[in-house]
Amino acid sequence: xxxxxxxxxxxxxxxxxxxxxxxxxxxxxxxxxxxxxxxxxxxxxxxxxxxxxxxxxxxxxxxxxxxxxxxxxxxxxxxxxxxxxxxxxxxxxxxxxxxxxxxxxxxxxxxxxxxxxxxxxxxxxxxxxxxxxxxxxxxxxxxxxxxxxxxxxxxxxxxxxxxxxxxxxxxxxxxxxxxxxxxxxxxxxxxxxxxxxxxxxxxxxxxxxxxxxxxxxxxxxxxxxxxxxxxxxxxxxxxxxxxxxxxxxxxxxxxxxxxxxxxxxxxxxxxxxxxxxxxxxxxxxxxxxxxxxxxxxxxxxxxxxxxxxxxxxxxxxxxxxxxxxxxxxxxxxxxxxxxxxxxxxxxxxxxxxxxxxxxxxxxxxxxxxxxxxxxxxxxxxxxxxxxxxxxxxxxxxxxxxxxxxxxxxxxxxxxxxxxxxxxxxxxxxxxxxxxxxxxxxxxx
Numbered sequence: 001x002x003x004x005x006x007x008x009x010x011x012x013x014x015x016x017x018x019x020x021x022x023x024x025x026x027x028x029x030x031x032x033x034x035x036x037x038x039x040x041x042x043x044x045x046x047x048x049x050x051x052x053x054x055x056x057x058x059x060x061x062x063x064x065x066x067x068x069x070x071x072x073x074x075x076x077x078x079x080x081x082x083x084x085x086x087x088x089x090x091x092x093x094x095x096x097x098x099x100x101x102x103x104x105x106x107x108x109x110x111x112x113x114x115x116x117x118x119x120x121x122x123x124x125x126x127x128x129x130x131x132x133x134x135x136x137x138x139x140x141x142x143x144x145x146x147x148x149x150x151x152x153x154x155x156x157x158x159x160x161x162x163x164x165x166x167x168x169x170x171x172x173x174x175x176x177x178x179x180x181x182x183x184x185x186x187x188x189x190x191x192x193x194x195x196x197x198x199x200x201x202x203x204x205x206x207x208x209x210x211x212x213x214x215x216x217x218x219x220x221x222x223x224x225x226x227x228x229x230x231x232x233x234x235x236x237x238x239x240x241x242x243x244x245x246x247x248x249x250x251x252x253x254x255x256x257x258x259x260x261x262x263x264x265x266x267x268x269x270x271x272x273x274x275x276x277x278x279x280x281x282x283x284x285x286x287x288x289x290x291x292x293x294x295x296x297x298x299x300x301x302x303x304x305x306x307x308x309x310x311x312x313x314x315x316x317x318x319x320x321x322x323x324x325x326x327x328x329x330x331x332x333x334x335x336x337x338x339x340x341x342x343x344x345x346x347x348x349x350x351x352x353x354x355x356x357x358x359x360x361x362x363x364x365x366x367x368x369x370x371x372x373x374x375x376x377x378x379x380x381x382x383x384x385x386x387x388x389x390x391x392x393x394x395x396x397x398x399x400x401x402x403x404x405x406x407x408x409x410x411x412x413x414x415x416x417x418x419x420x421x422x423x424x425x426x427x428x429x430x431x432x433x434x435x436x437x438x439x440x441x442x443x444x
Contacts, residue, residue, distance in 0.1 A: 001035045001047050003028035010051060017100030019320060023107050023345060024051050026352075030424040031431045034412075038435075044443060046435055053080045053106060056099070057153055061127060063145040065138050075146050077125035079159055080106035083437035086157055087123030088113055088373060088380075090164030093142075093171065097126045101320070105164075108344055109373070111430030112366040115405045118377035123159055125150070131166050132286070143174035151179050156187045156383070162376045163192040165319065168238065168283075169204070173197075188383025191376035200379035202394040203372075207342060208242025209395070210371015210402050211315065212250070215340040217406035218361045221420065224337075227251035230311040232336075234258045235318035236282050236289050239342040239369070243317050244275055256306035258318060259289040263306040266298040310334045317342030325350030332358045341365035352423060359419050367405050367426040374401045 007025050014020065028047070035041055057077045065071055076099060079087045089109040092102070102124045110122025127146060131139050154161060163172050172192045179189055186197075193199035202209070219226055229252045233240050236257045244254045253269040257278060266274070274296060281287040293300030307314065307327035314336050316322055320343065323331070328351035331339065338361040341347065345365055347355070355362040375398055382388055389397075405426075412432075413425020 001028075001032055001042060003032045006047055006051070009048075014100075014103075017103060019104040019345070020100045020107065022349065023104040026345075026349065026423070027107070027111065027427045027431070030421075030427040034428045034432065040439065041435060044439070046438060049438065050081065050110075050431075050434065051107070053078050053103060054082065055079050056103075057150070058099070059149040061129065061142065061145045061149065063138075063142045066135055073127050073129040073142070075125075075127045075149055076102050077150055077153055077159070077161075078102045078106040078123060079153075080122040080124070081110045081434060082121035083434050083441060084114060085119035085121050087159035088120035088162070088376065089122055089124040090126075090162045091167050091171075091175075092124070092126035092164040093129050093131055093166030094126070095128055095130045097128045102126055104320070105344055108366050110434060111427060112370045113373055113377075114430040114433045115367060115408060115426060116370050116374045116377060116401055117404055118374060118401075120160075120373065120377050120380075123161070124164075125161055126164065126167075131171065136170070139171060140174045143171055144178040147175045147178040148182070151182045154179075154189055156189050156380070160188070160376070160380060161190055162373070163238075165237065168192075169194055169199075188380055191379040193379070198379070198383050200375055200382055200394060201389065201391040202398060203375045203379055204238060205242040205245070206375035206398060207239045207369050207372030208244070208317070209246050210374065210398055211239070211243055211317070211340055211342045211368045212246040213371065213399050213402040214363055214368045214406055215313070215315075215338060217403060218338060218340065218363060218420075218422075221410075222361070226313075229253065229313055230255055232256045232306045232309055232311045232314045232331075233342075234263070234306055234316050234322060234346075235343065236278055237318075239372075240317040241275070241279055241282070243315050243342050244270060244278075247315075248272055248275060252313070255311065256309055257289060257292070258306055261288055262290060262300060262302035262304055264289055264293045264298055264300050265306065265309055266292075266296060268298075307331055308334070311336055313338045313340070315340055315342055316346035318346065319343055320345045321348050323347045323351045325354055327351060328354035332360065337361060339363070340368045342369050344369065356421065356423075361420075361422075363409075363422045364426055366430065367409055367422055370405055371398055371402055374398060
C-alpha cells in the first residue's frame with residue numbers, strides 16, 4: 001500500500017470532505033508499515049474497501065415547528081463496516097453536520113469498536129437539525145420524522161444507533177418510541193435508552209469515566225498519581241460532565257469547562273456542588289456556561305477555548321479539531337504532560353505532532369473515549385439476554401475494557417526508545433482485527 005496514493009485517490013473521488021480525509025490520513029500513515037507485512041491484503045484491495053463505507057443513506061426530514069411552519073433538514077446514516085458485528089455508532093444533531101463529518105466519525109468508529117473487543121461494526125448518523133432553542137414538542141416531532149425515514153435501515157442485528165452531540169436521553173427516547181410504533185416490536189435497537197425501557201446503568205457516565213480510566217492506565221506507565229493534578233476540560237455536555245465528576249472523585253482539580261460561546265476558568269477548582277450546578281444548568285435549563293462565571297465570580301473568556309491556561313492534564317471533550325498546533329504548543333509550554341481525548345478527533349494533525357515530539361502522554365479519542373460505545377455494547381448484551389446488570393458490574397466491565405484497550409495500544413505502539421505512540425497502537429490494533437475478519441469473509 002502507498003498511503004499517499006490511496007489518500008489522493010479518495011480526495012479525488014470524494015472532494016469537499018476534509019474531516020473524512022483527515023481521519024483516513026491519520027490511520028493510513030500509522031498502519032502502512034503493518035499493512036505492508038501482509039501482501040494478501042493488497043491482493044484483494046483491502047485498504048480501499050476499508051476506507052469507503054458499505055453504504056450511505058441520505059434523506060430529507062420534514063417537520064412542523066410550534067408556529068405551524070414546515071421545516072426541512074437533512075438526515076444521514078453512514079454504515080461503514082460490519083465485518084465484526086452490526087453497525088454501531090451515534091446519531092448527531094447539530095447545525096454543522098454534513099456527510100464528510102459523518103463519514104469521518106463512522107470510519108473512526110469502526111476502529112474504536114474493534115478496540116473494545118465487543119462484536120460491533122462501525123457506523124454514524126445524524127442531521128443538521130439543532131435541538132438548541134427548540135421546545136420538547138419540536139424535538140419530538142423532528143425525532144419522529146427522522147425515524148420515519150431511518151427505521152427500515154436499522155435493527156438490533158443490523159445497525160444499532162446511539163446518542164452523540166445534540167442527542168441525549170430525551171432524543172433517544174423519542175426515536176425509540178417511533179421505531180417501536182413503526183415496527184410493532186420492542187427490541188434493543190438504540191442504546192442510551194432510559195433505565196425503564198432497556199437502558200444500562202453507567203451508560204450516561206461511560207465516555208467520561210472511560211476516558212479517565214484510560215488516563216489512569218497511561219499515568220501508571222510513568223508512576224504518576226492523578227491526585228492533586230490540575231486539569232483542563234473543554235465542553236460542558238455529557239462527556240465533559242462525567243469526565244469532571246470522575247476527576248473530582250479521584251482528587252484532581254478541574255479548573256475549566258466550556259461551550260460553543262466561550263470558557264470559564266475557576267482557579268479554586270470546580271467542586272461537586274459547582275458541578276451539580278453545571279449539570280442542572282446544561283441538562284435541565286439548557287443554559288450557557290457564562291452563567292457559571294456570573295454565579296461564582298470567576299473568569300469567563302468569550303469566543304475562546306481553554307488551552308492557554310496552566311495545568312498538568314488536558315481533556316478535550318467538546319468536538320473535532322478544537323486543539324490546533326498553536327494550542328498544543330501552549331499546552332506543552334504550560335506544563336501539560338498528558339492529553340486524553342474525550343471527543344472524537346479533537347486534535348488537528350499539527351497538534352498531534354506537537355504532543356508526540358514533546359514525548360508527552362497522548363491518547364487519541366478512538367482509544368480514550370471508547371468507554372461510551374463499550375457500555376452501549378454492554379447495553380446491547382443486556383437487551384439480548386433480557387437482564388439488567390448492577391452499576392458495579394457495568395463499571396467493572398468498563399474498567400476492564402479500558403485496561404484491555406490500553407494494553408493493545410502498548411503492544412502495537414511502543415517505539416524503540418520506549419515511548420508509547422498511542423495513535424499508532426490504537427490504529428494498528430483496531431485495523432488488524434477488522435482486516436482479518438474481512439479476509440475471512442471473502443470479497444463481499
